[in-house]
Amino acid sequence: MALRSARALLVMGLAVPGLPVSGLPVSGLPLPGLAATQDPEPPPAEFLGKLPEGGTVPMRLVFRKGLMLEARRLPKKFLLRKTEAPWIYFEDLSADGKKWALRAAFPDDVWSRDEVKHFVRHAELESVWLMASHFTGHGQNYDRLEALNPKNPEKLVAGDLWRIPRELLSKDLGGQGLAPDRSQPEDGLDDEARVKAYRALLSFDQDKEGKFAAYRLRKGEALWSSVVMRYTDRVDGKEVNRAAELIAKRSGIADVRSIQPGTTIRIPVDLLSDPFQLEGSQALKEEQEIREEVRRTPKLEAGPKLGGVRIVLDAGHGGRDKGAMANGLWESDFVYDIAMRTKRILEQDTEASVSSTILYPRLGFKTREDIKRPSDVAQILTTPPFPIDGESPTAVSVNLRWVLANDQFAEFVKKKGDPRKTIFLSFHADSLHPTARGTMIYVPGAASVPSTYGLAGSRAVRVKEMKASGRVSFSAREKVQGEARSRVFSELLLRELQKAKLPVHGNRAIRNVIHRDGKNFVPAAIRHNTAATKVLIEVANLTNEADVENLMDPAFREGYAEAVVRAVRAYYKKS
Ligand SMILES: [Zn+2]
The missing domain is CATH 3.40.630.40 (Zn-dependent exopeptidases)
Structure with missing residues (x-):
């Protein structure tokens, strides 16, 4: 079902820089976020959205979470499904609801056949990520928006114009709904070659806290998946978030919501999995022995009937x-x-x-x-x-x-x-x-x-x-x-x-x-x-x-x- 998949993408995007990481109820899943490294959150902006047939709907723009709307004031055709919740997220609106909500929340925006001209209205609450999430359907399209608006600073300024071409808009908004491009050159490799390629992306260095592996975040990559899950043995939610916090702190990243491609991430050596340990270490030696053993392992024949x-x-x-x-x-x-x-x-x-x-x-x-x-x-x-x-x-x-x-x-x-x-x-x-x-x-x-x-x-x-x-x-x-x-x-x-x-x-x-x-x-x-x-x-x-x-x-x-x-x-x- 399209509905579930769209929500799935939202949840997957959840833990990527710039997207809300604190307990978004969409998945019913409390995600321990990186709140510890954040400044206090700015309060939401509250305003009324004018309905086409008269009347108004209370709306909020919430830091890291985006637009929310009071559900019972919305016409049924604006809702994706029946709800008991008093407030719902933008993602829970129908296509008609979304088209209306963005215009109501950002009345200065200009919608034309070829593009949407979006004017930043709440600089402290909006982000390129949220803009990508609302308009294109995927927060991870933030890099596409940045590439299309190269002169704009990544830190939003009220009144700045961001141009969003029609084809980049979500399907609900009449665009092509392009999914973010997250493929990497290692994707087609087998495990040994892939691990080798990942290792080649690291360089080792030292700061006053000790040895670390430096990794430059690539386009479409996130700290959680492309650093923590790839380079450490941590995979479950709590462990990944904990390690991400530690790594962000060590790397001097104050705002994990906006880690730009090219940012250098410092991974403390003691967090690294064996294949990424220091040259000459016992762990790396054992890893190499296993790889040799894999190559030596003889194939056994049992025939198609096993x-x-x-x-x-x-x-x-x-x-x-x-x-x-x-x-x-x-x-x-x-x-x-x-x-x-x-x-x-x-x-x-x-x-x-x-x-x-x-x-x-x-x-x-x-x-x-x-x-x-x-x-x-x-x-x-x-x-x-x-x-x-x-x-x-x-x-x-x-x-x-x-x-x-x-x-x-x-x-x-x-x-x-x-x-x-x-x-x-x-x-x-x-x-x-x-x-x-x-x-x-x-x-x-x-x-x-x-x-x-x-x-x-x-x-x-x-x-x-x-x-x-x-x-x-x-x-x-x-x-x-x-x-x-x-x-x-x-x-x-x-x-x-x-x-x-x-x-x-x-x-x-x-x-x-x-x-x-x-x-x-x-x-x-x-x-x-x-x-x-x-x-x-x-x-x-x-x-x-x-x-x-x-x-x-x-x-x-x-x-x-x-x-x-x-x-x-x-x-x-x-x-
Ligand atoms: Zn199990």
Whole structure:
């Protein structure tokens, strides 16, 4: 639906310089903003908009948020949908409503066939970003507006004239509704080449606070996505905002709303992910070893029928554990459906031996077209089955996934199966910073996998598999191989997803560690997993409305499962 997509773009744009970052209710998502580094906000301008058929509507222009209108005074045809809210945003107006509201709010503007001449009226409240957002539909078109009005200062001055050509106007306003151009030269590269290209954009230096990597922000880039998510291991909303704040402060950026392309950003070295660490550092050395191992990793042949391959599918949540939640969606049922679709295709079309770690007993291993409400009964298929009923901590069911999988892999190897042809796929959907979207894949970073681990105490439960498979150990070699194989598979999966036009995370879609609460870690399901190849697939980002739209669509889930199966086939195919 166009409506949801337009809102999705708005939300994605949300966390980019210049757009409101403080709790815009459009997504129902409180976004921790960068308020700490801001000056006090100027109060909104309040005025009345004259309606064409007489009467007036109270309006406000709010700092960083844009135009707001009192809903009950608006004619129905000006509203996009029925609302109970007393005040609504400009984005919630119909095309007619938008055309009227801009003229009412900026009565000095001149609308002609070729362009809109916009005269800045509230210099302290308007910004080029808001202007782009209101008139073109995308705040990120701010650079286009700046390019078209080169003489104007970026800090707005009352009375200044900004020309907005007709074709740049949003579709609602009768223009072409051009989306901002955010593509970068690295977009087509594979992970290794891409990381190398990203590294080449950094230069290292030192100030009185210590060493930092300097990065010049390019056109269409934002601090959140193109700096924090790309160059650090932080991806979730809170962590990204916290790091962005720190980086903005270190870089002397007082106003994150208007970071211009070309601005130098200082990223403290201790925030950088391994591939971007200093020359000569241990972290960079390990990263290079893994890349070499990836190149050395031999391809295995299993034929198109995948004979002799053992696959364990894991839907990452279920039962009382619903996983991530945002935008009215929850993680568990949707990723279960993708896992079940993958299972069905593998069983129909291949000879691979396939199992699921989890079962929704009321549904069985079936797939569904509509997913209306959360299922609350699920069990891990240990002996006896372990219900995810909230009685035990979630960590127990998470750990049982690798315990069960390891037990099944051991069984497979005992019956003369090839241990190199074991693969574990865990399906998830995360709630990242809303600017992120598409698939992100986690592989077990060799440096973050412990050499030995055993379940004990409250994390252990009495199931048959625990006894034989509740302990694991990995040699240094096995850890490096585990990461390398998983990277090879991830690369193939990303390629298949892209071929099928399914969205993939924009900056680094393959990660080997997550940073949260001051710690780096690999998700447990793949951390202690003995499969030769093991990945955790974050199918979509629930805080991104375009991703949510996808997850709700059974055709997306089917297409996704098909891409996964094609990737498995490509993985077990020599050349
Ligand atoms: Zn999850």
